[in-house]
Amino acid sequence: MEAPTKGYLFETDEHRALREQVRRFAAAEIAPNAHAWEEANEFPRELYSRAAKAGFLGVGYPEELGGDGGDLGHVLCASEEVVLAGKSVGTCVGLGSHGIALPPIVRFGNDDQKERFVRPTLAGDKIAALAITEPGGGSDVAAVRTKAVRDGDHYVVNGAKTFITSGCRGDYITTAVRTGGEGHGGISMLVVESGTPGFSVSSKLKKTGWWASDTAELIFEDCRVPATNLIGQEGTGFLMIMMNFVTERLFLAGQCVAIAELAYRESVAYAKQRQAFGKNLAGFQVIRHKLADMATQIAAARALTGECVTRYLNGEETPSLAAMAKNAATDMCSAVCDQAVQIHGGYGYMREYVVERLYRDARLYPIGGGTREIMNEIISKVEGY
Amino acid sequence: MKILVSIKRVADPDNASKLKVSSDGTAVTSEGLEWKMNPFDDWSLEAALRLTENAAEKNARVGEVVLVSIGPNDEHTQRIIREGLAKGAERGILVEADDANLDSNVVSQILKAVVDKENPDLVVMGKQAADGDSNVAGTKLAARLGWPIINYAMKISTNDDGKTLEVKRELDTGVATVKVTGPAVITTSDRILQPESVKNGITPADHQYAKLEVGGRYASLKGIMQAKKKPIDQMSLGDLGIEAKVALKYTKFELPPARSGDTTFVESVEDLVDKLHNTAKVI
Numbered sequence: 001m002e003a004p005t006k007g008y009l010f011e012t013d014e015h016r017a018l019r020e021q022v023r024r025f026a027a028a029e030i031a032p033n034a035h036a037w038e039e040a041n042e043f044p045r046e047l048y049s050r051a052a053k054a055g056f057l058g059v060g061y062p063e064e065l066g067g068d069g070g071d072l073g074h075v076l077c078a079s080e081e082v083v084l085a086g087k088s089v090g091t092c093v094g095l096g097s098h099g100i101a102l103p104p105i106v107r108f109g110n111d112d113q114k115e116r117f118v119r120p121t122l123a124g125d126k127i128a129a130l131a132i133t134e135p136g137g138g139s140d141v142a143a144v145r146t147k148a149v150r151d152g153d154h155y156v157v158n159g160a161k162t163f164i165t166s167g168c169r170g171d172y173i174t175t176a177v178r179t180g181g182e183g184h185g186g187i188s189m190l191v192v193e194s195g196t197p198g199f200s201v202s203s204k205l206k207k208t209g210w211w212a213s214d215t216a217e218l219i220f221e222d223c224r225v226p227a228t229n230l231i232g233q234e235g236t237g238f239l240m241i242m243m244n245f246v247t248e249r250l251f252l253a254g255q256c257v258a259i260a261e262l263a264y265r266e267s268v269a270y271a272k273q274r275q276a277f278g279k280n281l282a283g284f285q286v287i288r289h290k291l292a293d294m295a296t297q298i299a300a301a302r303a304l305t306g307e308c309v310t311r312y313l314n315g316e317e318t319p320s321l322a323a324m325a326k327n328a329a330t331d332m333c334s335a336v337c338d339q340a341v342q343i344h345g346g347y348g349y350m351r352e353y354v355v356e357r358l359y360r361d362a363r364l365y366p367i368g369g370g371t372r373e374i375m376n377e378i379i380s381k382v383e384g385y
Numbered sequence: 386m387k388i389l390v391s392i393k394r395v396a397d398p399d400n401a402s403k404l405k406v407s408s409d410g411t412a413v414t415s416e417g418l419e420w421k422m423n424p425f426d427d428w429s430l431e432a433a434l435r436l437t438e439n440a441a442e443k444n445a446r447v448g449e450v451v452l453v454s455i456g457p458n459d460e461h462t463q464r465i466i467r468e469g470l471a472k473g474a475e476r477g478i479l480v481e482a483d484d485a486n487l488d489s490n491v492v493s494q495i496l497k498a499v500v501d502k503e504n505p506d507l508v509v510m511g512k513q514a515a516d517g518d519s520n521v522a523g524t525k526l527a528a529r530l531g532w533p534i535i536n537y538a539m540k541i542s543t544n545d546d547g548k549t550l551e552v553k554r555e556l557d558t559g560v561a562t563v564k565v566t567g568p569a570v571i572t573t574s575d576r577i578l579q580p581e582s583v584k585n586g587i588t589p590a591d592h593q594y595a596k597l598e599v600g601g602r603y604a605s606l607k608g609i610m611q612a613k614k615k616p617i618d619q620m621s622l623g624d625l626g627i628e629a630k631v632a633l634k635y636t637k638f639e640l641p642p643a644r645s646g647d648t649t650f651v652e653s654v655e656d657l658v659d660k661l662h663n664t665a666k667v668i
Contacts, residue, residue, distance in 0.1 A: 014609055017464075017471060021603045028599050053595040055605025068606040078606075 007077065008306035010313075015077045018059070018070075022081040025054050030086030037212040038357060041204070043091045045127070045169060051095055052124025056082075060099075065106065065114055066122040072247060073309050075099065076254035083258035084265075087354055089361040090212025092255070097166035097213070100248050101128035101174045104189050104240040108232035117172060117191060129170035131161035131192075131218060132241060138163070139374050141176070141241055142184040146220060148177035153227050155179070155190060157198070157220040163368075167216025168204050170194055175220075176237050184238035189231040198223030209360035245370060246319055249326040250312065252369045253305040256326075256333035256362070257298060263340035263358045264294045270344055287343060294336045301325075301332040320382035323375035330365035330372065337362040386448035386547040386585075388433040389505040390474065391496060392426040394456055394465045395516040406638045412485075413516075413638055420461040422468055424600055425511025429573045431601030432541060433509045434473045435583035440592050447587050448546075450474040453499050455482050455492060458619060470612035471604035477617040478503075480625065488633040493525035498625035500530060505568065506547045512537055512572035527570040535563055539576035542584035 007015065029050060030043075037043040051057050060075040061067025082092040098121050105117050120126040137143050146159025157177055167173065172193045180186030192199055198221045205215045231240065268291055271281040281287045308325040312318045340355040341348035348355050366372040396404065396418040405414045422430075430450070437448025452469045456462045458481040466477040480495055500508060513520035527534035539560070540553035547567050554561045555574040576582060578597040584590060595602070604612070622629055649664070651657045661668045 013464075013467075014606075014613070017468065017604065017609045017612075018606050020468075021471075021605075021609075024600065025603055050595060054603040055607065056603070059606050063607060069610060070606045074606055 008073065008302060008309070010073050010306055010310050011077065015074060018074055019077050019081045021054075022056055022078045023085040025051070025056060026082045026084075026086035030082065030088055030091055034086060034088035034091065034212075034354075035352065038088055038090050039211070039351075041206075041211050042214060043088070043094060043212050047091070047095060048127060049124035052122065057095075057098070057124055058122040061102070061106065061118070061122055066119040071313055072250060073313060075251065076305075076309060079251065079254060080258040080261070083255065084262050087262065088212050089255070089259055089358065090210045093210055094166055094213035096251070097130070097170070098122075098128040099251055100165075100244060101130040101170075103244050103247065104174055104231050105191070107243065108189075108236070108240055112228065113191065113231065126171040127166050127169050129164050129166040129173045129216075130244075131164045131167065131173045132176045133161060133163050135160050135162045135217070139371055142187070142238060144176050144178050144187055146175070146177050148179050148188065148190055148225070150179070150227065151224075154224045155227055155230070157190070157192065157223040157225055159220050160202070160218065161220075162217040163205065164216045164218055165213055167218050168201050168214040170216075173199075173218065174231070176241060179234045179237075185235050187237035187241070188234045189237040189240050190225055191229040191231065192220070192223065192225050193229075196223050196225060208363050209357065210364055211357075242319075246312065246322050248369045249322040249375075250305065250309055252365055253301070253308070253322075253325040253329035256329035256365050257302045257305055259358050259362060260294070260298045260301070260333045260336040263337045263355050264291070264298060266353075266355050266358075267291060267294065267340045267343045270347075281343065290339050290343060294339055297332045297336055301329040304328050320379050323370070323378040326365075326369070327372055327375045330362075333362045333365055386437055386507065386543075387503070387505045388437060388448065388450050388547075389496075389500060389503055389508045390426070390430050390433045390450055390452050390469070391492075391508070391510045391522075392430065392452050392454050392465060392469055393423040393511070393514045393516075394420045394454065394462050395423045395514055397421045398424065398515045404640075406640055410637045410639060411635070420465065422465045423511055423514045423516075425513055425515065425573070427511075427601040428575055428577050429509045429511050429571075430469055430472060430474065431597070432538070432571075432573050432577045432583055433507075434602070435588070435594065436507075436509075436541065436543070436547065436585045438473065438585075438588065440588040440594065444473060446473065446475070447585075451503055451505065452477040453480065453496065454478070455480045455487060455495055456484065457481065463617065466617055467609075467612045468604060470615045470617075471608040472602055473608060474615075476615055479617055479619045481619065481621050482629065486629045486631060488631045489519050489521035489525055490632040491627075491629045492522045493529055494627055494629075495622065495625060496522070496526045497529040498627055500526075502625075507550075507567055508532075508570045510570065510572055512574065523570050523572040530568075530570070533565050533569040534572075535565060535569060536572045537574045538571050539574045539579075540582050541571065541577070542586075544584075544586040546586070 058068035059070050059078050063069050105113055121128045148155040148157045172191050175190050175192045177190050178186050179188040200219045202217045202219045271287050274281045305325045308321045337359040341359045344355050347353050396415050407414050433450045439445045452474045454462055454466050510523050524534050535552045537555045538552045539555040543550045549566050552563050580594045
């Protein structure tokens with residue numbers, strides 16, 4: 001089992017105790033299977049209920065909904081330990097797909113929806129996915145084309161969604177649909193249950209990284225969804241999506257910090273053990289300095305991510321800072337994983353080495369949850385130029 | 386049912402290779418080691434928690450588990466007690482004592498004094514600690530109390546809140562089933578972690594606990610937050626009226642010789658047995 005990280009500045013004894021428990025869970029339940037699950041493009045569904053029983057799926061959710069309490073800071077710590085001790089990023093993100101699918105229901109859903117969707121998900125009985133991106137557009141959220149037309153007590157949904165994490169196995173999909181006219185004012189959030197006639201998974205997508213997590217393209221063909229599954233009011237979906245993005249970006253920044261930390265640890269261990277020219281790699285200044293640069297970059301991204309979490313929890317509006325944290329963390333993660341592969345040499349290019357996988361996993365982050373370019377647009381807008 | 390569970394802090398057994406012996410050979414040094422709850426105690430805590438809850442209702446508590454830890458009053462001992470509280474125990478007792486002045490004899494004396502104060506229905510404890518591996522304190526405690534001792538429990542059932550218990554003991558020769566009338570001291574084997582190992586007559590008999598392989602249950606974040614508010618009573622040996630006199634003296638410690646790492650290939654089973662017996666001297 002790995003030694004604990006120095007962690008974020010906001011951490012208290014409580015965060016450290018949580019890390020210890022999650023570390024034990026991930027080391028026992030995930031790490032032994034990490035490689036196999038990544039190669040199989042899937043982890044067992046049972047892991048959701050095991051994580052729930054252990055008490056980790058409910059971190060960050062209120063107790064009255066079956067959660068375990070805690071806030072975004074606890075979620076970041078728990079998710080970092082899943083990556084560090086479990087060593088499978090795909091499993092971590094698959095297991096955590098409710099982190100983006102549930103908040104709109106928690107914030108804007110009615111009691112019935114919370115009982116039907118939130119509680120069973122936190123109990124590990126249902127898998128949740130969020131669907132916004134469409135084959136025809138991702139970054140341009142306001143241009144969502146999947147239509148939901150009211151017909152009596154139902155909405156009739158037609159359209160398609162793609163790149164949906166946990167979409168293949170999801171029991172329900174928190175879906176962005178167009179119920180009104182053009183632009184962001186016409187968007188609503190609707191929960192589509194996977195058994196609904198007219199809903200189908202058109203393909204399980206093959207990806208560069210995140211192999212253990214399922215990623216789907218979804219089709220809605222005259223899919224009749226009960227109107228009681230509408231979250232909040234018609235036309236307020238865009239607001240929900242934007243609110244969700246702030247926390248999602250911090251989740252992603254935290255994952256980048258975790259992935260880089262793991263790549264760094266693997267590199268340090270390898271550099272100490274691998275012999276070349278009569279000494280170990282760490283005996284060469286060029287390698288030591290690479291490691292020192294990696295450690296520095298991680299510390300900087302961790303500091304910015306942690307600062308943004310603290311400000312968010314203090315009630316500040318942080319869309320711009322969250323975008324900065326995401327960009328800083330994704331750039332850092334890509335650079336650190338690249339150097340980790342370099343330090344590992346030929347082995348770093350081989351599938352059985354963790355850093356090879358992390359290098360591929362890292363490529364997602366400047367794209368998913370809002371691209372690097374969209375992050376800069378958000379920053380530009382807030383900064384006023 | 387009220388259960389007393391003793392928990393000891395030990396140097397992380399996963400990092401046993403980092404153990405060092407002091408230069409004069411009189412002690413094992415613990416500098417730089419991480420402290421963990423003794424895994425054997427963690428199993429016992431799991432058994433005690435299962436005996437005192439209704440697992441069908443989100444582990445609703447129906448009894449009381451009191452933790453007692455003996456050791457230095459520092460952040461490590463406190464952290465380990467808090468971990469047990471976070472898993473569900475009701476409260477903790479920290480008996481301040483110096484590791485050097487403790488052996489199974491003194492520990493059993495202290496635990497007897499705590500039992501006299503607390504009057505639990507059961508004491509459930511680790512069969513041994515992962516550092517000294519003595520496997521004595523539980524039996525000594527039972528002798529001092531005049532209570533039955535049931536070592537290596539792998540299954541515990543009761544239908545009358547612990548007044549009478551049926552316990553299956555894991556032995557080298559098989560499984561022994563004993564019936565016992567409380568109060569009693571029980572030590573556990575790791576099979577107590579099995580999904581159906583504990584029946585308390587309250588949790589539905591067909592309830593399946595989560596499969597645990599390396600330790601007791603995980604503390605949830607909710608449990609961790611609640612644990613901060615649970616009381617830990619601190620007391621000294623004087624408070625318990627005990628004069629610590631260790632009966633056991635260690636004269637010398639030495640590390641096992643480093644392994645050569647040499648590999649020998651064998652052609653036959655006879656050859657293997659011969660090498661294990663005469664060269665490696667392990668059988």
